Amino acid sequence: MADNAATTPAQKGILGWIERSGNKLPDPVFLFFWLIAGLVAISAIASLLGWSALHPTEVDEATGQARVIAATSLLSPENIRRLWVEMPATFTHFHPLGYVLVVMLGAGVAERAGLFGTAMRAGVRNAPTFLLTPIVALVGMIGNLAADAAYVVLIPLAGIIFHAAGRHPVAGIAAAFAGVSGGFSANLLPGQLDALLFGITEASVETVFGDFTANIAGNWYFIAAMTGVFLPVIWYVTDRVIEPRLGPWNAAMAGQGVSPEQRGEAAPAVSDEGDRELTAPERRGLRMAGLAVLFVVGLWLFFTLGPGTPLIDETATPEARLTPFYQSLVAGFFLLFLLAGWAYGKAAGTIDDHRGLVKMMAGAMEDLAYYLVLAFAAAHFVAMFAWSNLGLILAVNGADFLGNSGLPSWALLGAIVVVAAVLNIFVGSASAKWALLAPVLVPMLMLLGISPEMATAAYRVGDGATNIITPLMVYFPLILIFCQRWQKDFGLGSLAATMLPYSIGLLLAGLAMTIGWVMLDLPLGPGAGVFIESPATIQPTGPAIAE
Template structure:
């Protein structure tokens, strides 16, 4: 433990040292939003006095064909001061991501605390053949993002044990799992908590230009599924051909050997029974949702809507679907495995899940007011219109524009680790700007996700970075911060390149992002 502490505290030099020192000087994201609000107020005053304006892209002056002019509004105007203080509860509670995240986490918290997520990940990778161990670890790690913190706490140290038991270097296993969980943060086979979080922010940004735009939590499903298929061979290649050969062989001895013996234990009969019951529960929930969609009355289909909008109720119901799915599967697992004794345990687990979100609630309060005040000032829409005009005038191809957004997000990610905080900063300008250029909010969100994922694994400011370092030091005491960053750099570079190519090809081919989520977007007539 002494070695772990000293390794983590070692000061880095060069670029990594600069990143570490600069990032450590940044305030907490909650206060970043507070400072940004102060700056925003000052900018709104200057913009209002300077008469900054832009033509609205869809509205016209009533009775004429002249465009409606959007003027910058000072946040210290009487109207906006009144809004700030009178509407404060509404501003917070109507922040779109808040409801989405709270609902999904009620179910996911139960699935995590009953042990379902951890046992499912162990079962998925434990018996993998030696030559398939890397891709199995990477795939389960990416899917494990549905389990949020559990993937970091359970799978990553387990990957080290499994690699060591297979006669491979344990740190290579930890690196592969870390690359999958965090580098493949947005890649997955199914939408989940992250989709609820990001699309809530996307909806708030899109509504600044099209008030009727509704988020679809499955709006990136096809994209993140393909992203998983792209990232899986990338992580496999980097682990087996670049990282592990540099590390050489490893023979676990002493305490490390004991970890292999303890960590490679087979699943108990109760755990196997729990997984079986959880699978049955999940299938039943899926069957219920299919029945609601195609059964009598089709409650999740709007038969009176336009053909492209008929499935809108189904898409909107997916947030609730994930709540029921996680809750049912977690409860079924816990009842069979013995981790749930009665309904009071379920209520306790749901309460603990809400307690875990206490910091997020504070962050959401600050982010909600920044996003709302940005909209009140009209600056977001003005910048979006002017930015769209500038891109059109430059003749820059759309794939290049989106590629630049990927790189911008990746750079910002080194300093601001929170996915929701970054997207709350970028979305109010990026979403409307690209909507004006014919790019859907779903495509812009997908592009952001690529940049957000790729550099997670190389910044010491990532909240789990010290924990991963500790996992590594259990196997190699002198493994320091620089060692971990250097190990993860090849993953970051290859994932970034793979993600960039994916985004550009997606635009060129014009593929849909998910069910009911097209690449292109046409502003509705007013």
């Protein structure tokens, strides 16, 4: 692997500029620390200049007018004391932290027990040749629930399966990469990413409007529809654009487009584990995992519809009755992944006893070590942004500006899609980008009557589309190695050029879907719509934004 990587030529043109510019950026953890330093300086300047805004929801009891919120310097004695005294609480109360840790306790068991990998192999191994591309793409998008497993299991497996079907293996790798990474937010079910992003959304709303509970299923209908929209795009680009460009596999074998084994060379360290037949224990494990999933679904239906309806608040207003159900979904996904993984592991022989189960849960927490460091930095950035009042001031003034601009809602959300896609080329972490954007974007759009769920959905569309063309994407070098297994001269530019049609197609399709969703005012998920009633008691001075 190292030899192949060493021969990758230096890139020129736009790809080279992207690679050089992105490599100059600090690690996302230190990016947040630098941003905190900049935030401190800006807050001090803003305080001296007297920046202020009228609070959108609070009234001064003495005057009866909207309360004036002034910029506060983070170098004030109160904020310095707050930083050092409240540091543990600032970190542990960061909403995404609890959501992600709980979901990953279960998902880590399912991954380590082998459930995710086996399920993906079962999904694509015996696919008909004609349906091979859409099945690979669909399993890739669903495989996002498995996080890293989708990259290391499905993508190389897709190349092997395409090769076995007489098709170009690089086309299979490209289709799987487009599904797993380009369709990063598309899925049939909410999962770890929903817990992560909506935790940040919740924290961003609370910095301005106080208590708010995010609904982890708030984008469920949207991401399911995204799966249906992205699937034909990946299918068309693979079969009509990429594979014809690569040429027939047999013809490619005349050159360097052959596997290392056929060239008589040692293959890169890429496992063929995914190509073997499912064993009887694995099949039994999948059946038991399916029963566990049905059990959890039935249990939640019982809690929702059964005696006492513990997940329905019968005393609340009609629109708030299902709030306990939405709040329970994080725990529901934890239990679903945990029991399905345990059932699979016991049947397949990958979990011996409860000690093995606990060890897998502990291992899942070890994998989150980097995320914990990132969350520490992001939590303090978000908290200090709120302490300075700059988020509220920017949100109110930004809403005023956009209201005066007369831009319709679909145009604003379309712009967010594009901005997220461009930013994603340089900052790959979905949580890092959303933690930067959400504290301003979410409250600002709420003041314009656009829901936090819709803001999150628009960000997700842009976040995935450019994953597959940036060399800064953490798995990009690994995908290059998978391709070089079959085509030795396949370089970084080759991979970026191969994935560019997917990126353009997914971005345009996602943008069109977002605009159409807003114009039709379709529900984004259970209890979540595109528009909300603005929480402001005093609306922005500009004209109402068009819906």
